[in-house]
Amino acid sequence: MTKYKAEIVPLNAAKIGSNAHGTATFEVTADQLTIQIEMFDTPANTEHWEHFHGFPDGRPAAIATEANDVNQDGFVDLMETESTSGTTMVPFDDAPENMDIPHDRYPVADDQGYFAYTKQVPLKTLTTNFEQAFGSADLQLDKRVVYIHGVPANLNLPDTVAGMVGHFDAHVTLPIAVGKIEKVSD
Template sequence: MKKKFVGALAAASLACLWAGSANAQGAKTVTYVAHLHPLNSKVVGSKTTGEARFTIKGDKLTISLNVKGAPPGMMHLQHFHGFKDNHQATCATAAADTNHDGVIDLIETEPMSGTTMVPFQGDPVNMKIATDTYPKASASGSYHYKKTVSLKALQAAFNKTFGDA
């Protein structure tokens, strides 16, 4: 069964995206692009921007991120969010700050963006969120990430973690 990945990329609370699975048997290349914009820029003091690309060709999914303006010298946890029941995720807005502390926290994004799903770290297929293999921004605040994984293996890991809904 093919599962739609509907989610929000949370690279330092950057932006939302939609990515869908494609027929892994064909050689056709399908690319999804998300333009990244800051969510908590007033708090971190930077205007992070970037682009995420998800390219599917056959059984291979290549995840590419190019980010600039991120807080320098720190690791950036990035992943997408979504819902197990496949309903569409949306980006959190300032209204999501339910504790009124001026920061849209990860937990506050869940009602509209869903739960953390696939991590963009050293091994996305292992589905581990807590790891030290996420990209680290350079002194200039930029970072690049690129991983190619088996779509079939990612699908199996996703289904094992979230169920075969």
């Protein structure tokens, strides 16, 4: 079994009024990927999209910081993370192996801003779909970053905050926390 971990730190905290933080762990066996994410101080009673992001060519992804706010509107939006972190790859939803990203089947924080997510994913299905999407079956977890997204719909966002995906607006896709995935054991 190979284990990976990400310490998830706040992003956009000053603007969204919460310091979302937590941990993500990934355990890979021959036939299964077990994902566990525990988050604290996220926007309460809000659905939180969560994914790993990376570069399809295998370059190491890094976490976005305030320096990624290229339009200087005070928010690091989804599009502004791409130069540092790459593209959205695998969702942490009800069926990560399907790699179906835009939907409403992600965790919802409780009234204290807490949520925990655990999923056992069939590795063969996931790597087959990953290869179809990105040209390689190797997840390269230690070259990826975890993003947690989502703020309440009533949070005032400037028009410059990009992130429309399907019929989901920037409130759904705004990053609130990020962590670099690192290998911790083989």
